[in-house]
Every structure is written in structure tokens, then in C-alpha cells.
Amino acid sequence: MIENLNFLGKPSKDKLNLFVSMGIFLFLLGIIDLILNSFFETNITSILPRWLNYFTPLLFSFIGLHYIRIELSGIKILDQLNKNINSNWFNAILSLLVIFVLIKTIPGLLNWLFFDANFIGNTKEECTGDGACWLFIRFWITRFMYGLYPDAEIWRINVAFLMLIGTVITAFFVGPKIKKYIIIFLLFIFPFIAINLISGGNFGLVWVETGAWGGLSLTFIVSIFAMLFCFPIGMFLALGRRSSYPVVKYASIGFIEFWRGVPLITVLFMASVMFPMFLPDEVFMDKLVRVIIAITLFEAAYMAEVIRGGLQALPKGQYDASKSLGMGYWRMHLLIILPQALKITIPGLANTFIALFKDTPLILVVGLLELIGMIDMAKANPYWLGFAIEGYVFAGAVYWVFCFSMSRYSLSLEKKYKTDR
Amino acid sequence: MNLKSTTSSISDFFYARPKLKYYLPQALTIFFIVFIFGYFSYNAQVNMDNRGIDFGLRFLGEESSFDIQFTPFVEYDGTKSYATAYLVGLINTIIVASIGIFFATILGVVIGISRLSPNYLIAKMSEIYIEIFRNVPLLLQLFFWYFAVLRALPLPKDAINFFNLDVSFLSIKGLYVPRFIWTNGSLFLTSIIASIIVIFFLFKFFKKEQEQTGKQYPKFFISLAIIIVLPLLTFLIGGVSLDFEYPELKQLSATIFNFQGGISIIPELMALALALSLYTATFIAENVRAGIEGITRGQKEAAASIGLTPGQTLKLVVMPQALRIIIPPTTNQYLNLTKNSSLAAAIAYPDLVLVFAGTALMQTGRAIEIISITMLSYLSLSITISIFMNWYNKKIAIKEK
Numbered sequence: 001m002i003e004n005l006n007f008l009g010k011p012s013k014d015k016l017n018l019f020v021s022m023g024i025f026l027f028l029l030g031i032i033d034l035i036l037n038s039f040f041e042t043n044i045t046s047i048l049p050r051w052l053n054y055f056t057p058l059l060f061s062f063i064g065l066h067y068i069r070i071e072l073s074g075i076k077i078l079d080q081l082n083k084n085i086n087s088n089w090f091n092a093i094l095s096l097l098v099i100f101v102l103i104k105t106i107p108g109l110l111n112w113l114f115f116d117a118n119f120i121g122n123t124k125e126e127c128t129g130d131g132a133c134w135l136f137i138r139f140w141i142t143r144f145m146y147g148l149y150p151d152a153e154i155w156r157i158n159v160a161f162l163m164l165i166g167t168v169i170t171a172f173f174v175g176p177k178i179k180k181y182i183i184i185f186l187l188f189i190f191p192f193i194a195i196n197l198i199s200g201g202n203f204g205l206v207w208v209e210t211g212a213w214g215g216l217s218l219t220f221i222v223s224i225f226a227m228l229f230c231f232p233i234g235m236f237l238a239l240g241r242r243s244s245y246p247v248v249k250y251a252s253i254g255f256i257e258f259w260r261g262v263p264l265i266t267v268l269f270m271a272s273v274m275f276p277m278f279l280p281d282e283v284f285m286d287k288l289v290r291v292i293i294a295i296t297l298f299e300a301a302y303m304a305e306v307i308r309g310g311l312q313a314l315p316k317g318q319y320d321a322s323k324s325l326g327m328g329y330w331r332m333h334l335l336i337i338l339p340q341a342l343k344i345t346i347p348g349l350a351n352t353f354i355a356l357f358k359d360t361p362l363i364l365v366v367g368l369l370e371l372i373g374m375i376d377m378a379k380a381n382p383y384w385l386g387f388a389i390e391g392y393v394f395a396g397a398v399y400w401v402f403c404f405s406m407s408r409y410s411l412s413l414e415k416k417y418k419t420d421r
Numbered sequence: 422m423n424l425k426s427t428t429s430s431i432s433d434f435f436y437a438r439p440k441l442k443y444y445l446p447q448a449l450t451i452f453f454i455v456f457i458f459g460y461f462s463y464n465a466q467v468n469m470d471n472r473g474i475d476f477g478l479r480f481l482g483e484e485s486s487f488d489i490q491f492t493p494f495v496e497y498d499g500t501k502s503y504a505t506a507y508l509v510g511l512i513n514t515i516i517v518a519s520i521g522i523f524f525a526t527i528l529g530v531v532i533g534i535s536r537l538s539p540n541y542l543i544a545k546m547s548e549i550y551i552e553i554f555r556n557v558p559l560l561l562q563l564f565f566w567y568f569a570v571l572r573a574l575p576l577p578k579d580a581i582n583f584f585n586l587d588v589s590f591l592s593i594k595g596l597y598v599p600r601f602i603w604t605n606g607s608l609f610l611t612s613i614i615a616s617i618i619v620i621f622f623l624f625k626f627f628k629k630e631q632e633q634t635g636k637q638y639p640k641f642f643i644s645l646a647i648i649i650v651l652p653l654l655t656f657l658i659g660g661v662s663l664d665f666e667y668p669e670l671k672q673l674s675a676t677i678f679n680f681q682g683g684i685s686i687i688p689e690l691m692a693l694a695l696a697l698s699l700y701t702a703t704f705i706a707e708n709v710r711a712g713i714e715g716i717t718r719g720q721k722e723a724a725a726s727i728g729l730t731p732g733q734t735l736k737l738v739v740m741p742q743a744l745r746i747i748i749p750p751t752t753n754q755y756l757n758l759t760k761n762s763s764l765a766a767a768i769a770y771p772d773l774v775l776v777f778a779g780t781a782l783m784q785t786g787r788a789i790e791i792i793s794i795t796m797l798s799y800l801s802l803s804i805t806i807s808i809f810m811n812w813y814n815k816k817i818a819i820k821e822k
Contacts, residue, residue, distance in 0.1 A: 281468065
């Protein structure tokens with residue numbers, strides 16, 4: 001097949017201009033054929049039989065790419081192009097298929113997302129275009145962010161999160177001396193302030209029961225608390241698993257393997273229906289608290305395995321050296337072992353945190369409605385039926401932004417703390 | 422007395438008594454665990470007494486009296502026991518997990534390899550796919566496929582008819598494919614198993630022959646011939662025959678149409694399998710990429726310098742080494758997929774969690790027993806998969822002499 005294409009002679013540098021112009025012409029012809037076919041319903045090759053007609057764009061572009069595949073042509077762009085997408089006939093076909101799929105899908109997608117979409121208005125009737133109806137999101141955005149939290153009290157959630165963001169940003173700009181205090185504040189004092197602020201009940205704030213919490217703010221509340229607690233627990237479990245005391249070791253192994261072996265949904269069911277049976281009748285524990293405890297224990301087991309990987313990767317010399325300096329178990333681990341182990345586990349820790357964040361929507365199976373739960377509720381509203389896709393695309397974009405930035409941040413941390421030996 | 426001297430006097434105290442230092446923390450741990458378990462079970466006892474429930478598994482034998490819409494392999498209806506309902510749920514979980522693992526592996530390997538393709542477009546597209554599907558919660562993807570995509574399929578009346586063959590139909594009620602009806606099917610099955618065993622021993626023989634004499638056989642074609650010819654013989658002389666039962670559109674009432682006959686794959690199963698495999702494939706793809714990248718360039722150059730073709734290099738040099746890096750994290754992904762299949766409960770696919778920890782729990786109110794059984798089932802599924810993968814991992818590990 002390839003040989004038959006060479007009636008002009010093998011594409012070579014001698015007839016560079018001829019081949020390149022022929023190739024570009026054929027390639028563009030194929031692309032134009034496809035565009036005309038899919039968007040303007042005109043077919044420039046309708047004279048050909050139907051089975052051939054279907055493949056003409058591919059055929060034209062393929063021959064075009066074959067003609068411009070000239071090694072060491074001396075033209076920089078052409079050489080780059082050949083190397084990257086056109087190195088042999090198989091690669092050329094793959095590239096063409098990708099290009100065709102992109103041409104077929106991207107315009108429709110953009111039209112749906114932006115050009116034909118409706119952004120302005122408050123009622124369903126104002127959605128006139130063929131594209132997405134973003135009014136659905138606009139109308140429900142307060143619910144998506146704050147759940148069923150009373151409208152008059154929403155400022156409390158805002159203040160709590162602004163405080164968090166403010167302190168985190170200041171922590172980036174101040175020196176290490178003040179940073180220490182900021183971190184202590186964030187870990188030990190801020191959670192109490194935030195919980196008091198959001199749940200209320202004292203300091204003259206109205207009590208808002210946790211059943212009304214929801215939306216994206218609940219996602220953050222659950223995941224921040226779970227992250228905060230699962231890290232130290234995971235660290236102790238990892239140390240416990242490597243302990244020289246058999247009882248501690250096997251207790252840790254049992255704990256870790258149990259939580260890693262069961263799905264989060266059953267853990268959540270356990271927290272919501274089984275756990276109350278384990279408490280005395282007069283002790284009442286809020287469902288949200290139970291769920292956070294369950295997620296914490298669940299993720300702590302994964303955290304423990306990640307940290308254990310870091311501990312195992314440290315050379316034994318580090319232990320021996322710190323012991324020879326007369327350090328005890330805790331001092332050795334706090335000053336020598338853990339700082340190094342945690343440094344090499346940054347990617348794993350970040351993955352666990354991201355997994356935790358992505359797992360939070362599952363709390364909807366026990367009736368806590370965070371972002372995805374709220375969207376599920378909004379789309380079932382009789383007036384707003386039929387906007388499921390918009391809701392899911394919105395939630396997907398929100399989650400994607402947070403997860404993606406978390407993974408990129410972990411990459412930069414990894415680079416920052418990389419001290420190659 | 423300040424803090425420092427207190428801690429040092431404590432450590433001096435323990436330093437002088439090594440036995441105490443060894444046993445005290447362990448005794449404390451045991452005490453703590455026993456205390457927690459004792460406290461919980463005491464409370465559970467009191468609570469159950471108060472509510473007049475007794476603890477036990479006898480309820481498993483009682484009549485379940487609820488229906489499950491998808492019950493392959495097991496005869497089930499409302500008159501069967503809770504134990505049967507449990508079995509149906511477990512089988513449904515295993516079905517969706519196996520389908521998910523199968524497709525996630527294929528897709529993951531393809532995407533992982535194309536991520537490393539010299540073709541810029543292919544590599545970039547794979548990267549975009551990975552970054553999108555990895556960073557969106559699985560539950561959301563599941564909802565997207567189920568509520569947004571599969572709900573948009575046509576009604577059974579205008580079902581999508583694949584290639585106009587009137588064989589398989591896709592509609593909002595699910596995918597309908599022909600059912601195979603075997604006569605003497607067990608003979609056919611036996612022949613396939615027999616040919617696999619024959620091929621297994623032939624491979625052993627070929628390998629021994631190659632090690633001793635250096636002679637190579639066309640392994641692939643011989644095994645292909647065996648696996649085609651032997652089952653085919655059963656058709657010709659064994660009296661095996663195969664019929665198809667095609668799904669047909671039936672009018673159930675004035676406006677309601679549905680398909681009957683054939684095998685139906687319900688939309689919940691499709692959505693779940695789709696979401697699970699697309700999501701898990703991204704992680705497997707990253708594992709595959711890391712594995713292949715973990716093979717140093719020197720290995721490939723050495724292979725090329727002794728005259729192996731690129732295909733041979735991949736098959737004989739790169740892949741055997743890369744597999745050792747790929748398998749352990751991929752095992753974890755299989756386990757995750759199996760556990761994630763419990764998300765089925767969110768779209769009402771009747772898996773173990775929905776049937777047993779959902780409906781059965783609601784009807785009987787036996788939270789402790791049912792949640793424990795569910796958790797133990799998942800635990801044993803996980804352990805089974807990890808034992809199998811550990812065995813495989815050990816098999817391909819470097820055998821140092």
C-alpha cells in the first residue's frame with residue numbers, strides 16, 4: 001500500500017517544495033472534507049461510492065501526511081511535526097483519528113458549555129438556547145454552597161472559612177518563628193472557634209442543628225476535620241505496626257487491615273445504624289460527629305500504610321546513628337526518623353488526602369447532603385426537572401479544581417523538600 | 422521539679438527495670454482493647470434488652486418477602502430466605518467487580534502505554550483523560566452515567582438496534598443480548614477446559630525443549646489451533662449444538678413496550694461497570710506508566726544491541742521487569758474497585774450493600790449482625806483477591822540463585 005503511494009517518487013529532500021505543498025494540500029483537503037461533512041452537511045466527495053466516501057477525509061489526510069514525512073528536511077517546524085505526530089504510518093493514523101475526534105466533539109462541547117448556554121435570568125423559562133442552562137446552578141447556588149443552613153446565618157460559615165483562608169495565607173508570608181504559633185492556632189484553637197461559630201448555641205448565636213448543614217461547606221467541614229485527626233492516628237498506627245512489642249504490633253496490624261478491607265459505605269452504615277447501639281442510651285452523639293469519626297478511622301488506616309512505607313524506606317543507619325547519640329524511642333522518632341519519613345511520603349500523603357476529599361460525597365448514603373447530595377436534591381425538584389447534566393458538570397468542575405490543585409501543590413512540595421543525597 | 426527532670430527520672434525508672442518496660446505498654450494495650458470491646462458489648466447488650474431484640478443469626482432462615490430486580494445464577498423471589506437474598510447480593514457484587522476489573526485492566530494498560538507514546542497527540546489525550554477522570558469523585562461519575570447518560574437512551578419502542586441485525590438492543594431499560602441455548606453444553610465446556618490443560622502441558626514441554634535443544638516451536642499457532650479445533654470437534658461428532666434466543670419487542674399494554682427473552686443487562690449494572698472501569702483505569706494507567714518508566718534505558722539499549730526488535734524488547738525485556746513494579750499497586754486498585762462497587766447502593770443496583778445492609782436491615786432491624794456479616798464478606802473478598810495477587814506476584818518475582 002505504501003509503495004503504491006510513491007508514484008511521484010519517494011518523498012525526499014530533492015523535491016521538497018513539491019511534496020510539502022502536495023502534502024499540505026491533501027491534508028487540508030481531508031480536514032475540510034470532514035468539517036464540511038459534519039457541520040455544513042455538504043459532501044464534496046459524493047461522486048464516490050458510499051463505502052469509499054466515508055473514509056475520504058482519512059484517506060486524503062493520510063496521503064498528505066505521507067508526503068510530508070521527509071527526514072531531515074531542514075525545515076524546523078516540519079521536522080518537529082514529523083517527529084511528534086507523524087513518525088510512521090501507524091502514528092499518522094493515530095494522530096489523524098485524534099484530530100478528527102477533536103474536530104467532531106470540541107465545537108459541540110463548547111457550544112453546549114458556553115455559546116448556546118444561558119447565563120442570565122432566574123426562571124426555567126428563560127433557558128431558550130440549545131446549550132446548558134446554567135440558571136439552574138445560579139438559582140440553587142446558595143443551597144449548593146451552604147445546604148439547608150438558614151439564610152440569615154450564612155455569614156457565620158463565611159466568617160469561619162474566611163478566617164481559615166486568611167490564617168493559611170498569612171502563614172505563607174510570615175517568618176518561621178510566627179509560623180509555628182499560627183500552625184498551633186490552626187490545629188488546636190481554630191477548630192473549636194469554627195465549630196462554635198457554625199453550630200452556634202452560645203455567645204448569642206442561634207443554634208443550627210447539623211442536619212441543616214450541607215453543600216460544599218459540609219464537604220470542607222467533614223474533610224478538614226477528618227484530615228486533621230487521621231494524620232496523627234495514622235502516624236501512631238504506623239509506628240505501632242513497626243513496634244517491637246508483639247501485642248502493640250498485632251493490634252495495629254489488625255486495626256489497619258480491618259479498615260482497609262471494608263468499603264467506606266459499610267463503615268458509614270456502621271456509624272449511622274450500628275454505632276448508636278454501642279453507646280449507653282443517655283449518651284447521644286450527633287450523626288455528623290459519628291460520620292467524621294468513621295471517616296477518620298477509615299482514612300487513618302490508609303495513612304498508616306503510607307507512612308509505614310516512608311519508615312521502611314529509611315536506611316537502618318539513621319536508627320543506629322540516633323541510638324548511638326543516646327536518643328530514646330520518642331526523641332529518635334520525632335527528631336530524626338519521622339521528619340525524613342514524612343518528607344519522602346509527601347506524594348502518598350497527598351494522594352490519601354485527595355482520596356479522602358473525593359470520598360466525602362458518600363456521606364449522602366446516611367442522609368448528610370453535601371454538594372453532590374444537594375445537587376441530587378435540586379434535580380429532583382419538580383420545577384427544575386431535567387437539569388441533571390448541568391448539576392453534575394458543575395459539581396465535577398468544583399471537585400476537579402480542588403483535587404487537581406491539591407495534587408499540583410503536592411508536586412511542588414515534593415520538589416521543595418527534595419534534598420538529594 | 423520541672424518537666425525535664427520528671428521525664429528523665431521516668432526514663433531512668435524504666436531503664437532500671439527492662440522487664441517492666443517490655444510488659445507494661447503491652448498490658449496497657451490489651452487492657453485498653455478489652456475495655457473498649459467490653460464497654461461496647463455491654464451497652465449493646467443493655468440496648469438490645471431494652472428493645473427486646475435478641476442477638477443471633479436465626480433470622481437468616483426467615484422468609485425475606487422482598488423482590489430483587491436482578492438475580493442471575495440464583496433462583497430468587499420473595500418466598501426465599503434472607504440467606505438467599507444475601508447470596509444474590511454477594512453474587513451481584515462479584516459480577517460487577519469482575520466486569521469492572523476486566524475492563525479497567527484493558528483500558529488502564531492501553532492508556533498507560535499510550536501515555537508514553539512518542540506521538541504527542543496520543544500522549545496528551547491520555548494525560549487529559551487521566552487527569553479528568555482521576556480527580557472527580559467516583560460517586561459523581563456514577564450519577565453522571567446513570568442519571569444523565571443512560572436515562573437519555575431511547576424507550577424500548579425506539580431502541581438502538583446494533584447494525585440493524587435485530588440481535589442486540591440498547592434502550593433505557595438496559596442492554597438486551599441473545600441468550601445462548603446449549604444442547605450438551607457441558608461437553609463443550611469440558612472440551613475447552615481440556616484444551617487449556619493440553620496447552621498448558623505443551624507450553625511446559627516447549628519450554629523444556631527450548632532450554633535443552635534451542636529449538637523453537639510456533640507456540641501461538643499451535644495453541645490457537647488446539648483451542649479452536651477441539652471444541653469444534655464436539656460440534657461435529659459430540660452432538661453439541663448452539664441456539665440463540667433473541668430478545669423481542671413485546672407490547673405489554675397500550676403504551677408500554679419492553680423486550681422479552683435474551684439476556685438483559687440492566688442499566689444500573691452498565692452505569693456501575695462503566696464508572697468503575699473508567700475511574701479505576703486511570704489509576705492502573707499511572708501504575709503501568711510508572712512501571713515502564715521504571716525500567717532503565719540501559720535495559721532497552723542492551724536489548725537493542727543484541728538484536729531484539731522493538732516488539733521483542735517490549736515483550737521479553739521491558740514487560741517482565743515492569744510487571745514486578747506494576748503488580749503490587751494494581752492489586753490495591755483491584756481491591757479498591759471491589760470495595761467501590763458498594764457505591765451501587767446509591768443508584769439501586771442490587772449488590773450486597775443494597776440488598777443486605779439496606780433492605781434486609783430495614784426489615785429486620787438487626788443492625789449489628791447484618792453490618793458485621795456485610796463487613797466480613799467484603800473483608801474475605803479483599804483477602805481472597807490479595808492472596809491471589811500475592812501468589813502471582815511471587816511467581817513473577819526475581820528468582821535469585
